[in-house]
Amino acid sequence: MRYALAVRLMTVQPVIHVSRIRKTYGRTVAVDEVSFEVAAGEIFGLIGPNGAGKTTTLECVEGLRTPDRGTISVLALDPFRDVYKLQDRIGVQLQEAQLQKRIKVWEAVDLWASLYPKPVDGERLLDQLGLADKRNAWFMTLSGGQKQRLFIALALINDPEVVFLDELTTGLDPQARRAIWDLVRGIRQRGKTILMTTHLMEEAERLCDRVAIIDHGRIVDIDTPGNLVSRHCPERTVVLTTDEAAAEERFRTIPQVDAVTRRDLRYTIRGRGDDLVSEVIRCVSEHRIRVADFRTELPNLEDVFLKLTGHSIRD
Ligand SMILES: Nc1ncnc2c1ncn2[C@@H]1O[C@H](COP(=O)(O)OP(=O)(O)OP(=O)(O)O)[C@@H](O)[C@H]1O
Ligand SMILES: [Mg+2]
Incomplete structure (x- = not known):
């Protein structure tokens, strides 16, 4: 069924188009010849071990880093050149995000909402993410899973069409992880496109419609998790x-x-x-x-x- 969905989705114009990007840091080639497309409404995962180049790829697509070569378009815009046009239409959760220790949950949501012309209702968002009873809590008093849920809330405050999630559940216990997976599925159900990274294979298997396996900066294969397993194993x-x-x-x-x-x-x-x-x-x-x-x-x-x-x- 996932395969049928993927095939149907790929017949429409891709929301994200990445073609042959390369990114080096000094002598380190972090990403090389990376190409993939993400269709509307799809959860697409970049999977690979530590240092594989997942965050570098993701942040190039988000417009936070520039590739040395290759082209990227997101919603038919250039993420670097059209950054201002794009920022209202995308939501980003970074791998290593922090907030001020004593900012309250509702204050963070209010602050983020003030950055966008048409934010969604912050209270409703907190409610949807199970954070309503934490609205007056300081950031530093939240558990790991609650912090992650807050970062998802902040990434969704502008009702984005495309959501980027980098290592969303790293460090969380299995129960918190499952709760976050349900949230991510909910985001997709509301018609959003999701590009995410993970080095947890179970997460990729349960969540992603398609995945790109990335190792040493290169994509080794791309397909639905089911097809990858039946083709290779x-x-x-x-x-x-x-x-x-x-x-x-x-x-x-x-x-x-x-x-x-x-x-x-x-x-x-x-x-x-x-x-x-x-x-x-x-x-x-x-x-x-x-x-x-x-x-x-x-x-x-x-x-x-x-x-x-x-x-x-x-x-
Ligand atoms: N800002 C930077 N300056 C120098 N080298 C960097 C920088 N960012 C990443 N690298 C290097 O590029 C390579 C890819 O890193 P990247 O963060 O993209 O990997 P990753 O797949 O996201 O890893 P992880 O699973 O640990 O998050 C690594 O060798 C890393 O050391
Ligand atoms: Mg990373």
Whole structure:
């Protein structure tokens, strides 16, 4: 379904168009030959390890840094040249943002609102982001997740068409992270386009319609998370436990199976393709194999990253 959505979205004019950008800092080539397009209403993720060039790319698109080469357009404008025209139409959450320790939540929202000609209702925004009861709290007293939610609120104060989110949930606990994911989905539902970065593969898998895998400043591949997994890691694994003596032989007759290994009563069945799991289930049922335990192991974006770059994203 995500794929269908992505295909449908790509037929309309892209909201963000990045073509062959390069950015160096002295001798460090931070970004090279990076190209991608983001369609209206899409959540597009730049994913890669620390130092891969995600923030550099994002901040070039936001107009905060200038690429040495290449072209970028956002809403058909040049982010650097047309910065004033664009700033009312985009919302930015930076990777390492801070506010004054003793600014109150409502004051920050008021201040941000005053920068734009048509801000949304700040109180309503705080309510939507679950910060209504913190409106009088000092910034320094907020938890990590509350600070992030405030930064999302500030990025949304001008009702932007395009929202940029850099490492939104880094450092948050799983519960706060999930809450933020729901917020981001809500932003998309309101018709916004989102360009985000993350080095959390689970975040990319759950949130992004499409992702660009970026490593050492270059894009390695771009697609929906599902397509990346099925294209690069078609392997599937079923692990089950049975005391049926003929089980191993039966599993070997399944055409999609590449290997069956056994340890005591536990069998690991490896193969490829989406049919593997249902074929194993069919075999178990056809031969009335009594199964005490059954689980599947599906590859994920982390496996794709490892396959494409030769190293883990956590290195
Ligand atoms: N302002 C700067 N001056 C010099 N070098 C920089 C600057 N910003 C980034 N770099 C370098 O460029 C490379 C890419 O950095 P960037 O911040 O874009 O990576 P990232 O993918 O966002 O990493 P992280 O996941 O840690 O946020 C790194 O080698 C970094 O040291
Ligand atoms: Mg970064």
